[in-house]
Amino acid sequence: MADVILFFSSNADTMIATKALKDSGVTAKMIPKPASITTPANLALAVDPSVEASALAALGKANVTLGGVVK
Amino acid sequence: MKLGLRVQLIGTLIGAILIFFAISAIAANTTMSTDLSNLAKREVTSGALGFSGYWDSKKDQVRLLTTQIAIQDAIRHDVETKDSKALGDALSNIARGAELSFLTVTDTAGNVIARANGGTTGVKTGSPYVDRALTGETVSTAAKIGDAELQAEQLAPQVDTDVKAAGGTTQHIADGIAIVSAAPISDQNERTIGAIYAGVVMNHAYDVVDQATRSLGGKAAILLGPAIVASSISNPDGTRFVDADVALDPSVLTGPKAYNGADTEAGTDYLAEVDPILDDQNTVIGARWYGIPLSTFRAIQAHTIQSILLWGVVGLIVALALAIPVVERLSRLLIKRSKQVRASAKELSVAIVGSEVSGDHVAMTKAAVEKQGEILSAVMSAPMNGATKPASLNADPASLNADPASLNADPASLNTDLASLNAGPASLNTDPASLNAGPASLNTDPASLNAEKIAEAAALNAEIYGDVIVIDTLATEMSSRMQQAVVRVNELNDVAEGLSELVTGTKN
Numbered sequence: 001m002a003d004v005i006l007f008f009s010s011n012a013d014t015m016i017a018t019k020a021l022k023d024s025g026v027t028a029k030m031i032p033k034p035a036s037i038t039t040p041a042n043l044a045l046a047v048d049p050s051v052e053a054s055a056l057a058a059l060g061k062a063n064v065t066l067g068g069v070v071k
Numbered sequence: 072m073k074l075g076l077r078v079q080l081i082g083t084l085i086g087a088i089l090i091f092f093a094i095s096a097i098a099a100n101t102t103m104s105t106d107l108s109n110l111a112k113r114e115v116t117s118g119a120l121g122f123s124g125y126w127d128s129k130k131d132q133v134r135l136l137t138t139q140i141a142i143q144d145a146i147r148h149d150v151e152t153k154d155s156k157a158l159g160d161a162l163s164n165i166a167r168g169a170e171l172s173f174l175t176v177t178d179t180a181g182n183v184i185a186r187a188n189g190g191t192t193g194v195k196t197g198s199p200y201v202d203r204a205l206t207g208e209t210v211s212t213a214a215k216i217g218d219a220e221l222q223a224e225q226l227a228p229q230v231d232t233d234v235k236a237a238g239g240t241t242q243h244i245a246d247g248i249a250i251v252s253a254a255p256i257s258d259q260n261e262r263t264i265g266a267i268y269a270g271v272v273m274n275h276a277y278d279v280v281d282q283a284t285r286s287l288g289g290k291a292a293i294l295l296g297p298a299i300v301a302s303s304i305s306n307p308d309g310t311r312f313v314d315a316d317v318a319l320d321p322s323v324l325t326g327p328k329a330y331n332g333a334d335t336e337a338g339t340d341y342l343a344e345v346d347p348i349l350d351d352q353n354t355v356i357g358a359r360w361y362g363i364p365l366s367t368f369r370a371i372q373a374h375t376i377q378s379i380l381l382w383g384v385v386g387l388i389v390a391l392a393l394a395i396p397v398v399e400r401l402s403r404l405l406i407k408r409s410k411q412v413r414a415s416a417k418e419l420s421v422a423i424v425g426s427e428v429s430g431d432h433v434a435m436t437k438a439a440v441e442k443q444g445e446i447l448s449a450v451m452s453a454p455m456n457g458a459t460k461p462a463s464l465n466a467d468p469a470s471l472n473a474d475p476a477s478l479n480a481d482p483a484s485l486n487t488d489l490a491s492l493n494a495g496p497a498s499l500n501t502d503p504a505s506l507n508a509g510p511a512s513l514n515t516d517p518a519s520l521n522a523e524k525i526a527e528a529a530a531l532n533a534e535i536y537g538d539v540i541v542i543d544t545l546a547t548e549m550s551s552r553m554q555q556a557v558v559r560v561n562e563l564n565d566v567a568e569g570l571s572e573l574v575t576g577t578k579n
Contacts, residue, residue, distance in 0.1 A: 011545075012552070015421065015428045016424055019427060031537050032537050
């Protein structure tokens with residue numbers, strides 16, 4: 001199954017999100033932003049679909065604003 | 072509940088001002104209470120002295136009148152001729168004009184020749200002062216006059232009264248307290264031919280007490296024993312407070328020393344002085360009471376405290392009007408500095424997080440590159456170890472080494488030189504095709520070359536390509552962040568200097 005793409009409004013938010021997910025024990029991989037996503041950030045995060053819920057919860061807990069999710 | 076700095080500063084200011092004025096009011100109240108008490112005592116002492124002066128003046132006036140009358144030729148003549156009628160008329164006129172209560176002339180035996188008020192003649196006056204005057208002495212004193220003598224002088228109605236005592240009982244007063252004077256009347260040869268006896272009865276006579284009140288400002292009274300027989304004290308309804316017992320302990324009224332202290336008469340609190348009235352034998356026969364209403368001083372005290380509190384409120388308002396803008400300015404400054412610190416901290420935290428994330432990503436990329444190196448190494452070694460080695464591979468191994476070869480021949484260079492991957496990922500992207508398409512000899516023998524490994528390497532290469540792009544982006548981002556971090560650090564330094572200046576008032 002393809003990874004779930006999480007994107008944010010800036011590269012800084014993407015980095016903070018990466019750190020937040022790492023601290024929460026959720027594995028995420030930073031990838032170049034897919035061309036289909038429109039956002040000022042150049043980076044996005046790819047997570048396994050099985051950990052999507054935990055990833056969103058961890059981001060909410062860390063108060064990181066999510067730009068969107070692409071499945 | 073946590074209070075903000077603004078509330079705390081203004082609250083502290085208000086508290087300090089309120090405490091200041093409360094302590095000021097208490098101090099002023101205490102000081103004024105003491106000072107006004109001393110002032111009141113001085114005022115009362117001074118007033119009592121003035122009242123005493125009016126009393127003595129009245130005594131001197133009676134004495135002077137008596138001695139002047141005694142040397143009038145017409146009086147001498149009438150005494151010598153014992154012309155009672157002429158003498159009576161003359162005495163009546165003089166007494167009326169001089170405001171004397173009584174004026175009596177006796178012969179050398181002490182028998183009354185004539186009285187200003189009419190009354191019985193030819194009888195003894197019963198006054199010891201007349202006897203003394205007949206011996207040639209001029210007497211001037213305060214005296215207690217008995218009922219019989221007052222009856223003879225037609226003065227009993229002026230004196231007779233019922234006094235309401237403190238216990239609710241009623242006591243009848245028939246004696247009078249008077250200023251009297253007696254002097255001998257002499258003929259041309261200075262032989263005593265009679266005596267003149269004059270006096271002013273003070274019971275219900277208000278000249279002296281009213282004069283003292285007008286001149287001295289307080290209230291005055293004359294006491295006979297505990298009874299007030301004349302006074303300028305007013306009842307609450309405005310009538311004169313008289314014919315009542317004074318509220319003081321009787322012991323202070325009979326002693327030879329003055330009493331100074333609080334007293335309540337007719338419902339009004341006074342600071343009063345009571346001076347004994349002595350006769351010429353130094354016997355206490357009555358007392359002079361002089362008092363100042365304590366409300367006079369209490370009103371001054373209350374007014375002063377009210378003024379202090381009123382001005383305190385004005386001061387509080389002015390202080391707040393001055394302080395609130397300052398506190399507001401300080402608060403705004405601190406809020407601004409706080410925002411600067413928060414923004415700087417956020418920027419710096421992003422830089423720190425970015426650094427950590429970049430490091431992690433580089434490590435992941437390195438692992439991917441190493442993995443790819445292992446795959447390629449496996450691909451390289453597979454045909455070499457095979458039983459049937461394709462001739463084409465053996466025929467021209469140099470061609471493999473010459474082109475994509477650098478990848479196959481030296482996979483270590485991929486693993487050890489990440490920079491070369493970052494610098495020329497295109498060659499990697501274009502290369503898989505050449506790997507797949509170029510060495511046709513590899514494809515020609517899929518069994519030995521392991522196509523799956525090649526596909527895996529291609530996928531991994533794509534991932535590495537993405538990782539390199541991410542690293543490049545992160546490197547750019549971090550470069551920008553580090554520059555911002557330098558700016559933010561400088562800004563934090565400015566904030567620290569600004570806060571230090573705010574607290575100390577000087578620049579470091």
